[in-house]
Amino acid sequence: MPAAHARPTACLALADGTLFYGTGFGATGQTTAELCFNTAMSGYQEIMTDPSYAGQIVTFTFPHIGNVGVNPDDDETGDPVAAGMVVKWMPTQSSNWRAAQELGDWLAARGRIAIGGIDTRRLTRAIRQQGAPHVALAHDPDGNFDTEALVAAARGFPGLEGLDLALDVTCAQSYRWDEMRWAWPEGYQRQEQARHKVVAVDYGAKRNILRCLASAGCEVTVLPATATFDDVMAHEPDGVFLSNGPGDPAATGAYAVPMIQRLLSDTKLPVFGICLGHQMLALAVGAKTIKMNHGHHGANHPVKDMDTGKVEITSMNHGFAVDSQTLPQGVLETHISLFDGSNCGIRLADRPVFSVQHHPEASPGPQDSFYLFERFAASMDAA
Ligand SMILES: NC(=O)CC[C@H](N)C(=O)O
Known part of the structure; x- marks a missing residue:
């Protein structure tokens, strides 16, 4: 985890204007999607590659995500399909005999943005209260965020209703x-x-x-x-x-x-x-x-x-x-x-x-x- 004073490198903006700052990993850039939460304690690789998650960013309520890395066998399809991921703790160095790659490198290679180090319990409560919100997620190693533009991007996401994916x-x-x-x-x-x-x-x-x-x-x-x-x-x-x-x-x-x-x-x-x-x-x-x-x-x-x-x-x-x-x-x-x-x-x-x-x-x-x-x-x- 970065020190408390470290500049955040990722920002998650909800359409209602709520901002969550954290540490980015995976790809850099910006993406918009609908936000959901998943309560599974294992299987983050299968979840991220489940094609049914297209158009969605997944918040993992289980705090330790990434600690068994990723491997070539557990993909549910060729590439991650979920638009991004949100986790509580930054992934630590992976430790598992099947691990072939670190989660962050795997996400980066496949163009998927992730944010860690945020209060996923507060975020999950917001998802339950608001109904799956539209969000924008940005990862910038320099920590420069135009938060108004991010909230506007979240508001501009059309949502999954009516969408054939x-x-x-x-x-x-x-x-x-x-x-x-x-x-x-x-x-x-x-x-x-x-x-x-x-x-x-x-x-x-x-x-x-x-x-x-x-x-x-x-x-x-x-x-x-x-x-x-x-x-x-x-x-x-x-x-x-x-x-x-x-x-x-x-x-x-x-x-x-x-x-x-x-x-x-x-x-x-x-x-x-x-x-x-x-x-x-x-x-x-x-x-x-x-x-x-x-x-x-x-x-x-x-x-x-x-x-x-x-x-x-x-x-x-x-x-x-x-x-x-x-x-x-x-x-x-x-x-x-x-x-x-x-x-x-x-x-x-x-x-x-x-x-x-x-x-x-x-x-x-x-x-x-x-x-x-x-x-x-x-x-x-x-x-
Ligand atoms: N896993 C699925 O097949 C999801 C079905 C559908 N897209 C839904 O969200 O309800």
Whole structure:
């Protein structure tokens, strides 16, 4: 940590004019985004590379971030996708056998700005009170900040509502995914042989979701977010997976929903969706999505399975939610958040079409919800 009198080298400006000064690391420059907080105690590399964080700066409420460095294996996609990071303590020298690089160098090489040494508890309270604020984050080693311009930049950020970001993070063209999950949750059988052809529509897919599908016995073909019904059917899938992804589901739904509606009306294929994929399925059956106040971002969120009454501890990352009041007849609410009662899962009453808001692939996080991958595979076995 710099001495108390050291000149700050980073400044975070909230749209309401609140300023937080700290020490910059990672890239220099300035960025604007929506600000959220994540309560996970580990997995900062997976969080920063989760494509669903596009357009957002992540405040880590856990104070020790960066102390295990970064490594080539834990990326959820090729580059950091979150716009920046906010931490309490400046990262110390990393200490871990897997570390290949320091967090700050990794962020700098990828053009991502970070600020450390600020009161993240005060900031988190502001996020809860204001609802995910629009912010500008600047890092200047000389410590020169035009704070009025920064606040104006924060105010100028248009926000995530109405924004389709899936097109920014989806794959450019289709590809086969073959890699298996490394560690397999206890009590589950890894399927070495692929039994089912699955098309995964990539709205910003995390790699570990694709690994989980492959390890559950799926031969996975990944298609870009704009894939049409005919594109999907050309692969003669046994089931279709709808991935997680960034931005406002209503905006992405403009092109994703018609494809899913055709799947539902013209086929009997099993469909499984996670997070943005869950929201896409909900929109396709006629429900609506809403912007949450500060969303759910963490690795210890309790979710209740309405069928069994069992509570799962889950990994979460979403700022929008399916409005359960708008679920039509024939669509069952299968999971709810025990934090706020918001919808966390749906299923069609009469066929194996289902989706969840949380992240059964964990990464980082608990593995309680892993059974959903097996359920998807079993529904293709039964079809
Ligand atoms: N992780 C996700 O897929 C997030 C979905 C959506 N972008 C949201 O914020 O709610």
